[in-house]
Amino acid sequence: ESPHVKSNLLLQAHFERCPLPITDYITDTKSVLDQSIRVLQGMIDISSHKGYLSTTMNLVHLIQMIIQGQWLDQSPLINVPHFEDGEIIRKLANLGVLYLPQLVERCNRDIKSFFEKVVKHPLPFEDLKDIYRAVEKIPLVEMKYSIVKSNTQEAILTGQPLEEGGDAIVMINLKRTNRSNKQFVSISNFPKPKECTWFLMVGNPATNELLAMKRVSFKRYTTKEMTICLPEDFRGQPLEVVLMCDSYIGLD
Numbered sequence: 550e551s552p553h554v555k556s557n558l559l560l561q562a563h564f565e566r567c568p569l570p571i572t573d574y575i576t577d578t579k580s581v582l583d584q585s586i587r588v589l590q591g592m593i594d595i596s597s598h599k600g601y602l603s604t605t606m607n608l609v610h611l612i613q614m615i616i617q618g619q620w621l622d623q624s625p626l627i628n629v630p631h632f633e634d635g636e637i638i639r640k641l642a643n644l645g646v647l648y649l650p651q652l653v654e655r656c657n658r659d660i661k662s663f664f665e666k667v668v669k670h671p672l673p674f675e676d677l678k679d680i681y682r683a684v685e686k687i688p689l690v691e692m693k694y695s696i697v698k699s700n701t702q703e704a705i706l707t708g709q710p711l712e713e714g715g716d717a718i719v720m721i722n723l724k725r726t727n728r729s730n731k732q733f734v735s736i737s738n739f740p741k742p743k744e745c746t747w748f749l750m751v752g753n754p755a756t757n758e759l760l761a762m763k764r765v766s767f768k769r770y771t772t773k774e775m776t777i778c779l780p781e782d783f784r785g786q787p788l789e790v791v792l793m794c795d796s797y798i799g800l801d
Contacts, residue, residue, distance in 0.1 A: 556581045564620050566738070579740045585615055593748075602752040602759040609748055609793045616796045618738025625649050625799035628736040630679040631672065640668050648799040649687050649736075653727065656684045685727065686735035687797065688745055694721040694790050699776065714781045719751050719761070719790060724770040732768060734796045743796055750791040751777050760788070 559578045562569060569575050589612050596605040610621055619627055624638050625648055632638055644667065646652055655663050660681050665671045672680075698709045699718045711717055734743045747765040752758060761775040780786040794800040 556585075560585065560615070563618050563738075564614060566618060582615055582740060586612060589615075597759055597762040600759045602750070602754065602757050605750065605759055605762065606791070606793065609795060612795050613798045616734065616737050616739045616743055617798055619798070621798065625797070626652060628738055630683050631676045637668065637670055640670055644668065649684075649797060650689055650800065653684050653687055653689060656681055657727075683735045686729045686731045686733075687727070688725055688794070688800070689727045690747070690792065690800075691724045691726050692721065692790070692792050694719055696720070711779060713779060713783055715779050717777055717779050719775045719777060721749060721773045721775065721790065722770070723747075723765065723767060723773070723792070725768070730768045732766070737796065745794060745796045748793045748795065749773060749775065750793070751775055752789055752791060753780060753786055754789055755786045756780075
């Protein structure tokens with residue numbers, strides 16, 4: 550009778566894709582999924598404010614699992630149309646196609662020839678059309694960044710070397726490389742439409758410290774600046790710039 554236990558079981562059923570016995574459970578699952586996203590976003594705000602790198606990344610992974618309706622260690626291709634039985638996924642895995650960007654690259658060439666001659670799994674024209682329509686909307690993003698010294702007023706000090714323990718600004722350029730500008734998630738197991746957003750993070754894996762984080766939503770390209778405090782010792786503490794998608798698994 551505990552709502553916490555019920556929510557936990559409904560989430561696990563969602564990840565396992567178990568059929569639910571009554572319609573009330575289906576309605577409850579939709580409510581749990583919707584509320585879970587809001588709760589997790591609040592938890593990310595707290596975690597990022599505290600500077601917890603791995604915790605924040607794990608929370609984003611959990612949102613990905615809810616949107617995709619699967620466990621994190623399952624194939625990211627599971628929600629592609631007509632891949633449900635797993636046979637095509639196994640054949641693609643044998644070819645080294647494990648993630649969505651790899652599938653997008655292959656399908657952008659000659660999708661009919663790819664499935665017939667390479668995968669050796671011919672599909673009807675309508676099925677190929679469904680796959681192509683879904684895959685072409687998956688956002689592929691190119692990220693470039695630079696880091697410059699700044700002062701306490703967050704003004705850029707051009708040409709000056711970085712100092713250990715000093716302030717700096719990370720300048721990040723994001724550009725969507727595929728043709729589609731669609732922001733709605735095209736491949737998911739979520740009961741309502743969802744716009745794709747991103748989490749930009751600058752972290753220190755050596756200390757598990759999250760130095761800065763921003764939520765980003767864009768169609769074609771965007772530029773962001775993030776102010777950070779550099780490590781006291783540059784040796785052995787390389788910083789990482791991480792871009793995580795909140796909706797797809799395997800695009801981070």
